[in-house]
Amino acid sequence: MRTVRDPRGTTWICLELPEVPLDQRDAAALRPADTVAIECNSGADRVIALVPPGWDDTMDDAMLAKTIAEFLE
Numbered sequence: 001m002r003t004v005r006d007p008r009g010t011t012w013i014c015l016e017l018p019e020v021p022l023d024q025r026d027a028a029a030l031r032p033a034d035t036v037a038i039e040c041n042s043g044a045d046r047v048i049a050l051v052p053p054g055w056d057d058t059m060d061d062a063m064l065a066k067t068i069a070e071f072l073e
Helices: 022-029 061-072
Strands: 002-005 011-016 036-041 046-051
Touching: 002 061, 011 061, 022 046, 046 061
Parallel strands: none
Antiparallel strands: 002 011, 011 036, 036 046
């Protein structure tokens, strides 16, 4: 689990999902085979993003916030 604050000041709580959701499997197939899905929730919005394994240790806050924004659109 990780929390991150985006540039708008919104705090997101992110958790890794046990598997990539069915509706995102086609998109995940275009990424490396070990891609994982995370769910990030701000209380008002919810995002499921596809990220590399170890995301919670390797992604800095700016990169995680940018990823959330990309999947929020």
